[in-house]
Amino acid sequence: MRPRLFSIEPWRLLWIVLMVSLPVPLHGAQDQPPTEKRPRIGLVLGGGGAKGAAHIGVIKVLEEMRIPVDCIAGTSMGAIVGAAYATGLGSAELEKVITSVNWKDVLESAPRQNIPVQRKRLDFIFVNGLELGVKEGKLEFPKGFVPTHQVEDLFRRIVAGARQTERFTDLPIPFKAVATDIESGEMVVMDRGDLTVAMRASMAVPGAFAPVDREGKLLVDGMLVRNLPVDVARETCADVVIAVPVSNPPRKRADLTDALAVLGQAMNVAIEANEKAQLATLTDRDVAVSVVLQDIGSADFAKVPEAIPVGEAAARQLAGKLERYSLSPEAYAAWRSGVGQVAGAPNVKLDEVRLTGLNYTNPEVISTLIEVKPGDAYDREKVAADADRIVASGDFDSVSYQVSAKDSRNVLTYIAEEKQRGPDYLQFDLNLSTDLQGQTEWGIRVDYNRRWLNSLGGEWRASLQVGQPMAFFTEFYQPIDVRRRFFLAPRLSALQREDDLFVNDQRVARFDTRRWGVGLDLGAALGTWGELRTGVEWGGLDSEQDIGTLPVEVGYVKRGAITASFVYDQLDKAVFPTQGSIGGVRVFSSQPGLGADDSYSLLDGGWQSNFSWGRNVVTLTARGGSDLGTEAPFYDQFTLGGPFTLSGYKIGSLRGREYVFAGAGFRRRVADLSETLGTGVYVGGTLEVGNMYQRLDGATGKGLLLGGAAYLAVDSKLGPVYLSYGVSENGQRAAYLTIGSPIDVFSR
Numbered sequence: 001m002r003p004r005l006f007s008i009e010p011w012r013l014l015w016i017v018l019m020v021s022l023p024v025p026l027h028g029a030q031d032q033p034p035t036e037k038r039p040r041i042g043l044v045l046g047g048g049g050a051k052g053a054a055h056i057g058v059i060k061v062l063e064e065m066r067i068p069v070d071c072i073a074g075t076s077m078g079a080i081v082g083a084a085y086a087t088g089l090g091s092a093e094l095e096k097v098i099t100s101v102n103w104k105d106v107l108e109s110a111p112r113q114n115i116p117v118q119r120k121r122l123d124f125i126f127v128n129g130l131e132l133g134v135k136e137g138k139l140e141f142p143k144g145f146v147p148t149h150q151v152e153d154l155f156r157r158i159v160a161g162a163r164q165t166e167r168f169t170d171l172p173i174p175f176k177a178v179a180t181d182i183e184s185g186e187m188v189v190m191d192r193g194d195l196t197v198a199m200r201a202s203m204a205v206p207g208a209f210a211p212v213d214r215e216g217k218l219l220v221d222g223m224l225v226r227n228l229p230v231d232v233a234r235e236t237c238a239d240v241v242i243a244v245p246v247s248n249p250p251r252k253r254a255d256l257t258d259a260l261a262v263l264g265q266a267m268n269v270a271i272e273a274n275e276k277a278q279l280a281t282l283t284d285r286d287v288a289v290s291v292v293l294q295d296i297g298s299a300d301f302a303k304v305p306e307a308i309p310v311g312e313a314a315a316r317q318l319a320g321k322l323e324r325y326s327l328s329p330e331a332y333a334a335w336r337s338g339v340g341q342v343a344g345a346p347n348v349k350l351d352e353v354r355l356t357g358l359n360y361t362n363p364e365v366i367s368t369l370i371e372v373k374p375g376d377a378y379d380r381e382k383v384a385a386d387a388d389r390i391v392a393s394g395d396f397d398s399v400s401y402q403v404s405a406k407d408s409r410n411v412l413t414y415i416a417e418e419k420q421r422g423p424d425y426l427q428f429d430l431n432l433s434t435d436l437q438g439q440t441e442w443g444i445r446v447d448y449n450r451r452w453l454n455s456l457g458g459e460w461r462a463s464l465q466v467g468q469p470m471a472f473f474t475e476f477y478q479p480i481d482v483r484r485r486f487f488l489a490p491r492l493s494a495l496q497r498e499d500d501l502f503v504n505d506q507r508v509a510r511f512d513t514r515r516w517g518v519g520l521d522l523g524a525a526l527g528t529w530g531e532l533r534t535g536v537e538w539g540g541l542d543s544e545q546d547i548g549t550l551p552v553e554v555g556y557v558k559r560g561a562i563t564a565s566f567v568y569d570q571l572d573k574a575v576f577p578t579q580g581s582i583g584g585v586r587v588f589s590s591q592p593g594l595g596a597d598d599s600y601s602l603l604d605g606g607w608q609s610n611f612s613w614g615r616n617v618v619t620l621t622a623r624g625g626s627d628l629g630t631e632a633p634f635y636d637q638f639t640l641g642g643p644f645t646l647s648g649y650k651i652g653s654l655r656g657r658e659y660v661f662a663g664a665g666f667r668r669r670v671a672d673l674s675e676t677l678g679t680g681v682y683v684g685g686t687l688e689v690g691n692m693y694q695r696l697d698g699a700t701g702k703g704l705l706l707g708g709a710a711y712l713a714v715d716s717k718l719g720p721v722y723l724s725y726g727v728s729e730n731g732q733r734a735a736y737l738t739i740g741s742p743i744d745v746f747s748r
Contacts, residue, residue: 040070042238044230045078047223048246049298052077053098054291057311058244060091066332067325071174071237073229075222079177079202086175087162088341097158103301106154109147113570114392117531123574126427127719127741133421140421144210149391149398153384155196167192172339176236177202178222178229182211187225189232227271230278241286245275287321289314302672348378351409357416360423361395362455368483378403423451431740439651443467469497489521502653503697505732509548513635515541534564538595543635552634560594576715578617583607600630619665626658640692643736647709647726654692661690679715705729
């Protein structure tokens with residue numbers, strides 16, 4: 001038998017053949033690690049109101065480190081920032097948008113300049129803005145105390161193009177928002193529909209914002225069930241989660257001194273509980289960028305710009321953990337170009353304009369407020385202006401809009417949300433004015449308004465003030481054309497008040513007047529900037545001496561007069577305006593031919609303009625009046641003296657038949673208040689010049705009197721609060737405390 005020179009088992013031979021058949025690697029290839037597919041990264045942005053602006057700072061760092069984001073889940077303010085980032089906006093664009101927003105205005109109703117004049121005048125009377133509904137004899141409170149119309153419009157501007165995207169997972173970065181079903185208490189994940197509605201629902205803080213009715217569910221802020229939706233991001237795409245909770249330092253026992261503080265802390269504890277449960281699910285691969293904001297609360301929207309760098313700093317501290325997910329410049333650029341950005345709002349020609357959502361308001365009347373017409377090219381600014389006008393009419397909480405293609409036709413639809421508590425309303429207010437030396441006026445006011453009593457929008461209003469003075473006013477305001485340009489207004493009024501008579505700035509007497517009257521006005525609404533009225537009135541007035549000795553005869557007189565007035569009002573705010581002007585002229589001519597005992601005339605008018613820069617406001621005022629030499633009786637003479645009308649003099653201490661007055665004021669906002677408390681704290685001062693001529697006390701008014709005042713003021717939710725100190729020449733000094741709007745609002 002021949003011996004075998006070598007022997008190879010079959011399986012070994014097969015192995016050798018396979019190895020020989022493989023390509024020979026290039027030199028150095030054995031040093032390269034095998035290529036791995038990068039993990040998908042989910043960005044989770046937590047709720048926190050104004051604190052949530054810190055998310056932008058975190059995103060800024062992620063961009064600098066070239067860390068891609070494959071999906072986003074957000075709650076409340078996290079949903080707002082997340083939705084904007086998902087549409088393709090970068091951190092620089094986000095910061096520009098968020099910091100340019102005037103949050104004080106956004107958290108108010110429609111721009112005041114668009115409100116009809118007959119409703120603007122109530123802004124000076126019921127300054128707290130609380131409007132209750134009346135239905136079947138019961139009061140209905142608003143479902144949210146912060147108006148939502150301008151908030152929603154802000155969201156529409158931020159994600160304008162994305163509103164045409166039906167599924168949020170089709171956005172450049174897939175996105176989901178979280179809300180709470182307030183009926184069941186369950187979490188609702190929103191991944192389709194109108195993106196702005198989802199954003200609104202996710203941040204609908206209970207009590208502050210009205211719930212959102214979406215797909216049959218009543219939705220509020222997602223913070224109640226999932227303030228940091230880590231699980232939602234994992235279910236969407238995330239292999240790795242970058243979670244961003246925003247918070248304040250824990251409150252100490254010393255801070256929990258009242259019921260509101262305890263209630264707020266209880267809410268924080270509940271929210272933190274569901275947030276901690278989500279944080280507990282994070283693994284070593286995930287990163288939690290915890291942002292702690294020391295002096296910025298959830299409602300401190302004026303401090304939004306300050307929150308962004310805090311978020312940036314928090315992210316930079318975790319750069320070591322984040323850098324493992326950083327891409328090369330080329331890979332990141334490729335990812336960024338693949339993300340892209342949602343196109344802008346549709347640029348289409350409109351074939352049809354629709355208005356939906358009306359129940360008790362007349363579509364024919366409301367449609368006159370829409371200026372966009374079929375055949376126009378879509379212009380978001382013009383459409384938004386139409387929505388503002390509709391809301392400003394006073395019967396709507398919000399008006400949204402959308403463009404859709406139906407049967408090859410481009411249809412613009414305005415979706416109106418009428419006030420569910422309407423169309424009958426009740427308002428309350430209180431006021432106080434005192435010189436801290438016994439001269440005090442105060443009042444508790446209530447106003448009842450019934451609207452849409454007929455198809456043209458006729459409405460009845462009744463206002464009552466109990467206190468000093470006592471006052472009642474009622475009017476039926478009836479438009480007489482569908483555009484509501486002209487109107488009739490029958491009215492009834494009554495007033496009882498006590499007035500002091502001064503001689504050389506010393507109180508020497510007090511008299512009591514009680515007047516009543518009925519009248520009928522014919523008027524024209526001059527757009528939303530002005531109103532013109534002319535009419536007649538009849539009534540009576542009874543005056544009597546209270547204390548001291550009066551240099552005039554008192555008793556009962558009959559009244560009958562021709563009246564006319566013009567009002568211009570384009571202030572941005574009735575209280576603490578920052579821009580715009582207000583003015584007007586009033587004519588009252590007592591006519592024996594109309595039953596009056598006396599024949600005299602009154603003409604007075606005034607103007608005020610406001611200018612602002614930054615936190616500073618300058619106000620210029622001019623006023624004047626005369627009886628035109630007709631010997632007006634004492635009870636209808638003009639008065640000066642009191643806060644900001646020759647402030648060193650007592651309230652109403654200068655009484656006479658002619659006057660002039662001019663003033664210049666300056667104020668600066670020195671502190672911001674939480675949105676739940678008001679707007680801010682101001683310091684300011686005035687320079688004043690004027691005089692009263694042909695005075696009732698016989699004093700000779702010559703030349704002009706100089707004066708001024710300094711004050712500290714608070715724009716609170718209860719109304720304006722002023723503490724002022726005035727001086728005038730001849731040594732007059734006076735201090736005043738005013739709360740609310742303590743003016744005689746029903747006397748004429």
